[in-house]
Amino acid sequence: KQEVTQIPAALSVPEGENLVLNCSFTDSAIYNLQWFRQDPGKGLTSLLLIQSSQREQTSGRLNASLDKSSGRSTLYIAASQPGDSATYLCAVGLYGQNFVFGPGTRLSVLP
Amino acid sequence: NAGVTQTPKFQVLKTGQSMTLQCAQDMNHEYMSWYRQDPGMGLRLIHYSVGAGITDQGEVPNGYNVSRSTTEDFPLRLLSAAPSQTSVYFCASSSSFGVSTEAFFGQGTRLTVV
Numbered sequence: 652k653q654e655v656t657q658i659p660a661a662l663s664v665p666e667g668e669n670l671v672l673n674c675s676f677t678d679s680a681i682y683n684l685q686w687f688r689q690d691p692g693k694g695l696t697s698l699l700l701i702q703s704s705q706r707e708q709t710s711g712r713l714n715a716s717l718d719k720s721s722g723r724s725t726l727y728i729a730a731s732q733p734g735d736s737a738t739y740l741c742a743v744g745l746y747g748q749n750f751v752f753g754p755g756t757r758l759s760v761l762p
Numbered sequence: 763n764a765g766v767t768q769t770p771k772f773q774v775l776k777t778g779q780s781m782t783l784q785c786a787q788d789m790n791h792e793y794m795s796w797y798r799q800d801p802g803m804g805l806r807l808i809h810y811s812v813g814a815g816i817t818d819q820g821e822v823p824n825g826y827n828v829s830r831s832t833t834e835d836f837p838l839r840l841l842s843a844a845p846s847q848t849s850v851y852f853c854a855s856s857s858s859f860g861v862s863t864e865a866f867f868g869q870g871t872r873l874t875v876v
Contacts, residue, residue, distance in 0.1 A: 655804060685865060694766075694852060695867035740804070748793045748856045748865060749820065752804030 653678045655743050657753035664731055665761050672726040672756045674741030679719045683744035686715050686726050688737045689755070695740065699726070731760045764788050768853050768868035775843040775875045783838040783871050785853030791866075793856045794836040798822065798849040799870075805852060811836055843875045 654677045664670055674684070683702050687695040699708045699715040701724070707716040714727040728735060738757045742750040769784045787794065795810035797820075807820030811830040825847060827839040836855075840847060853868040 687867075692870075692872075694869040695854075697864050697866070700864050742805075742865075748858075748863070749795065749807055749810060750797075750805070750865065752797075752806075754802060754804050 653681075653743060653745065653751045655741060655751050655753035657739075657741055657756050659756060660754070661757040661759075663759040663761065666731060666733060668731050668760075669727070669729050670731055670758075672728070672739050672741075672758070674724040674726070674753055676722045676724075676743045676751070679722055681719065681743050682746050682748075684715075684717055684724050685742045685744060685750070686713075686724075687740040687742060689740055690737050698739075728758075731758075733760050733762050736760050766853055766855050766866050766868035768851075768871050770871060771869065772872050773874070775840070775873065777843060777845060777875060779843050780839070780841050781843065783840075783851055783853075783873070785836045785838065785868060786834050787836075787853075787855040787866070788834065789855060789857070789866070790833060791855035791857050792833070793858060794830070795820070795854045796826070796828065796836070796838045797852045797854065799852060800849050808838065808851075840873075843873075845875045847873065848875045849873060 658673045685700045686698040701717045712729040738755040740755045741753040766787045796808040797805040799805045809828040811817045851871045856865045857863045
C-alpha cells in the first residue's frame with residue numbers, strides 16, 4: 652500500500668529565505684506527483700504536476716523535483732513571502748487519477 | 763470559470779440523519795472523486811467515477827453512497843450520519859481517467875455530526 656509522508660510537519664521562516672519541503676513515498680510505481688497549496692478553510696490549489704517520466708517542474712519561484720527510485724520529491728520555494736504561508740500537500744498519483752496524499756507541511760513566512 | 767463547485771460549505775447533522783453533499787464541475791471532466799480530510803492525516807479517497815454511470819470505491823467507502831447520472835454532477839450521500847463522519851469533504855475532477863493530468867478541487871464541505 653502506498654504511503655506518503657512529509658517533513659517537516661510545520662515550518663516557520665523569516666521572509667526572503669529559500670526553503671525546501673520534503674515528500675517521501677513508499678512505492679515507486681507512481682503515475683505522477685502533484686504539489687498542492689491549501690489555505691485555511693479553503694480548497695486545494697494545484698501548484699506543480701510532475702509526470703513519472705520527469706525529474707522536475709518549475710513555476711515562478713517554485714521548483715519541484717522527483718526521484719522515483721528513492722521515493723522522494725522536494726518542493727523548493729525561492730525568496731519566500733508572507734503570502735506563501737499555507738499548508739503544502741504532496742499527492743502521489745496512481746493510475747486512474749486517484750491520489751494518495753501526505754499529511755502536509757504547514758508553512759509560516761514571517762514579515 | 764466556476765471550476766468545481768461544492769454545496770453546502772458547512773453542515774451540522776444529528777447522528778442518524780441523512781444528507782447529500784453536492785459537487786458539480788463545468789470543465790467537461792470525465793473523472794470525479796470524493797476525499798475526506800481529517801486532522802493530522804492526508805486526504806483519503808472515498809469514491810470515484812470515471813464517467814457517467816460508472817463509480818467505484820476508494821480507500822474509505824463505508825457509510826457513503828455515490829452515483830453519476832451526468833458528466834457534470836457527482837453527489838455524495840450519507841445514509842445515516844455518524845460522529846466518525848465529521849470531516850472536511852473535497853470533491854475533485856480531472857479531464858481523463860487514464861491520462862496523467864492536473865486535478866482540480868472544490869472549496870470543501872465542512873461536516874459536523876453531533
